[in-house]
Structure formats: structure tokens, C-alpha cells
Amino acid sequence: SQQGEEDPQALSIQEGENATMNCSYKTSINNLQWYRQNSGRGLVHLILIRSNEREKHSGRLRVTLDTSKKSSSLLITASRAADTASYFCATVVNNAGNMLTFGGGTRLMVKP
Amino acid sequence: GAGVSQSPSNKVTEKGKDVELRCDPISGHTALYWYRQSLGQGLEFLIYFQGNSAPDKSGLPSDRFSAERTGGSVSTLTIQRTQQEDSAVYLCASSLEGRVGIRETQYFGPGTRLLVL
Numbered sequence: 001s002q003q004g005e006e007d008p009q010a011l012s013i014q015e016g017e018n019a020t021m022n023c024s025y026k027t028s029i030n031n032l033q034w035y036r037q038n039s040g041r042g043l044v045h046l047i048l049i050r051s052n053e054r055e056k057h058s059g060r061l062r063v064t065l066d067t068s069k070k071s072s073s074l075l076i077t078a079s080r081a082a083d084t085a086s087y088f089c090a091t092v093v094n095n096a097g098n099m100l101t102f103g104g105g106t107r108l109m110v111k112p
Numbered sequence: 113g114a115g116v117s118q119s120p121s122n123k124v125t126e127k128g129k130d131v132e133l134r135c136d137p138i139s140g141h142t143a144l145y146w147y148r149q150s151l152g153q154g155l156e157f158l159i160y161f162q163g164n165s166a167p168d169k170s171g172l173p174s175d176r177f178s179a180e181r182t183g184g185s186v187s188t189l190t191i192q193r194t195q196q197e198d199s200a201v202y203l204c205a206s207s208l209e210g211r212v213g214i215r216e217t218q219y220f221g222p223g224t225r226l227l228v229l
Contacts, residue, residue, distance in 0.1 A: 097162075097210075098218075103154075
């Protein structure tokens with residue numbers, strides 16, 4: 001079963017706007033990661049945040065992690081049409097090996 | 113350098129037949145993972161190999177599923193007596209290390225789309 005839930009399931013915005021996606025999870029984690037998927041095929045790793053970190057940046061991406069609320073958010077600033085994809089959060093559960101447990105994903109559409 | 117590759121890209125089979133899916137990880141990566149993605153179940157972990165350790169098979173849905181990794185490199189996922197509910201995209205990933213906290217980022221292949229008729 002999936003560890004996390006993502007919110008919203010789908011998001012449609014105009015180019016240049018910011019997109020925020022949220023992820024909640026259930027158990028104690030070592031880290032949380034965000035992945036992007038185009039056209040239902042391979043996943044591309046975007047960013048990893050460890051359980052002792054609260055915020056991380058990579059280019060136009062900003063990820064926050066609140067372990068007390070068991071939640072994370074991914075912010076994409078100044079979105080582009082090329083950002084259109086599905087975005088998944090995935091957790092590595094403590095003491096359970098390095099396998100990923102995925103949320104349900106958010107489908108993001110950025111209109112030009 | 114070359115990424116993770118998977119073959120075939122697409123596979124159509126009849127219910128009851130066996131299928132083999134192949135994964136070539138990134139050279140030098142010690143850990144290899146199989147996941148599947150289906151409409152009903154989303155993205156699910158299946159099995160993971162780390163170096164010479166016994167694989168973690170905790171995600172395999174039934175004993176019809178098995179995987180091996182020969183020589184610490186190429187892996188084959190075998191599904192015996194396929195059922196229609198096995199239809200999904202099967203994704204392989206590899207990481208430099210498999211221990212949490214150390215170079216553990218997973219890099220995914222393009223997947224094999226399996227359709228069981």
C-alpha cells in the first residue's frame with residue numbers, strides 16, 4: 001500500500017505562476033524525495049530532503065519537510081510549459097532498507 | 113554516461129504465459145530495484161538487490177513473481193502464468209549504494225509496458 005497521499009491530484013496553472021504540491025506520509029522516515037514523470041514512463045529524481053532538514057532548494061524548486069506533521073511540499077516557481085508532468089513524492093522508511101514508497105502523484109499542467 | 117536501460121519497451125502476452133523483463137543498471141551501481149506502476153495501485157516496490165546480500169523480496173505480490181541479478185549487474189524479472197491484473201509498467205532503478213544515507217539516489221529506466229490479454 002502507498003505510504004503517502006498527494007494533494008492536489010491535479011493542478012492546472014498558467015506559465016509564470018508558481019505551483020505547490022503537498023505530500024503526507026504515515027510512518028517515521030529517513031528521507032523524502034520528489035520525482036517527476038513524463039508520459040507515464042521513467043521517473044526523474046528532482047530532490048532529496050533528509051529527516052533532519054526542514055527546507056531545501058534546487059534551481060526553481062523548493063522543498064519543505066515537516067516531520068511533526070508528516071508532510072512535505074514542493075514549490076516550483078516561475079513555471080514553464082515544459083514543467084508539465086506528474087510529480088511524485090517518495091519516502092524511505094526508517095530501518096526498512098532503501099526502497100521507495102510512493103504517493104499517488106500530482107498531475108501538473110502548465111498552460112503557455 | 114549511459115543510464116538504466118530496460119527491455120523490451122512493450123510486451124503483449126496472453127494470460128497464462130510466462131514473461132521475462134530485463135534491466136541493465138548503470139555501470140558500477142551496486143543496488144538495483146524493481147517497481148511497478150498500474151492504474152489501480154500506483155507505484156509499488158517489488159524487490160531490491162544490494163551487492164551480494166540476499167534480495168529484499170517483501171514487495172513481490174505473489175509467488176508467480178521472481179527476480180534474479182546475475183554477476184551483480186543485469187537483472188531479470190520473471191512473471192509466471194501471467195494474469196490480467198499483472199498489466200502495468202515495470203520500472204527498474206539503480207543506485208550507487210543501497211545503504212540509506214550514502215549515495216542512495218535511485219535512477220530509473222524507461223520501463224517496460226506489459227499488457228496481458
